[in-house]
Ligand SMILES: *[C@@H]1O[C@H](CO)[C@@H](O)[C@H](O)[C@H]1NC(C)=O
């Protein structure tokens with residue numbers, strides 16, 4: 487036989503081996519839990535929730551659909567990375583297929599009872615009910631992953647004394663760890679968990695200084711976020727090491743956001759400080775999407791939201807979220823417990 491043909495056959499054979507290897511980890515569904523960084527439309531339509539108002543969703547899908555951005559968010563891009571369509575929001579499962587998973591996240595929620603929204607535990611109870619009544623099939627879970635992003639609202643809505651913050655952090659991190667373990671016991675073995683973004687540099691806080699600087703690193707906001715991230719890393723590392731079969735990927739949101747802010751101009755962002763949708767302070771919240779009694783916007787909108795890092799006081803633009811998921815997927819140093827998404831499964 488011609489040597490060239492032998493070579494071809496040999497490579498085909500090798501490549502079949504690789505494809506067997508990669509398809510064995512094929513992710514078929516994503517179950518998502520958490521707050522507005524994860525929610526794709528569960529948050530209440532009523533009560534003037536701004537994610538359901540203009541100009542949210544202006545870039546994609548072109549109208550407000552309950553996402554807290556101008557377009558798609560982290561959950562959508564994680565799904566796209568795995569070649570899946572975004573998991574359907576839990577409140578829409580009656581009219582949609584759930585083949586690609588379900589998103590249980592609710593904007594403004596936390597691990598504790600933040601803002602009276604369904605807690606992480608409640609969201610995972612809903613997942614459990616879906617499993618019990620057959621909406622989710624147990625045998626599909628071995629090819630599924632979970633994505634959990636929550637915690638910031640536990641701290642931002644906290645009204646207690648400073649002294650008890652470390653206890654609150656313990657509470658939040660324990661709640662996260664407990665629910666990771668619950669998901670594992672129900673059959674999801676691969677779990678993505680986000681740490682907290684560097685909120686002390688978010689427009690919500692920098693607006694107070696006319697966007698000239700972040701809160702400094704002695705403030706309670708900064709220290710709480712640091713403490714949460716350290717304790718979360720310890721807890722997730724311990725679970726990952728000690729629970730046989732559990733594979734956690736810790737997404738270092740803090741580092742990814744910081745990288746985007748520091749390298750904004752290199753990455754093509756014209757504005758990394760002022761939010762594209764710049765509202766007025768309303769009850770201490772920088773609000774995008776409110777109109778006055780005559781229907782005139784009480785906010786200003788940048789010309790091109792794809793050039794801005796921040797969408798509103800708390801959230802990033804679609805372009806920035808996509809960049810974050812690219813960092814998690816392919817770069818080194820933005821995840822913990824594995825090099826990146828690509829090497830994780
Ligand atoms: C998604 O599909 C593309 C093109 O078919 C493929 O190259 C890529 O490896 C797939 N990604 C994953 C995570 O399976």
Ligand SMILES: *[C@@H]1O[C@H](CO)[C@@H](O)[C@H](O)[C@H]1NC(C)=O
Pocket residue numbers: 647648704705706
């Ligand atoms: C809590 O800490 C912040 C920042 O360090 C400070 O401004 C505030 O006065 C403190 N509040 C109480 C009740 O100690």
Ligand SMILES: *[C@@H]1O[C@H](CO)[C@@H](O)[C@H](O)[C@H]1NC(C)=O
Pocket residue numbers: 696
């Ligand atoms: C805030 O910053 C803008 C732009 O740098 C400047 O035009 C404006 O005068 C500043 N406002 C105050 C109150 O300092």
Ligand SMILES: *[C@@H]1O[C@H](CO)[C@@H](O)[C@H](O)[C@H]1NC(C)=O
Pocket residue numbers: 702703704
């Ligand atoms: C933050 O704290 C570190 C020491 O822990 C210090 O070296 C650094 O200059 C501080 N940065 C800011 C922006 O305050």
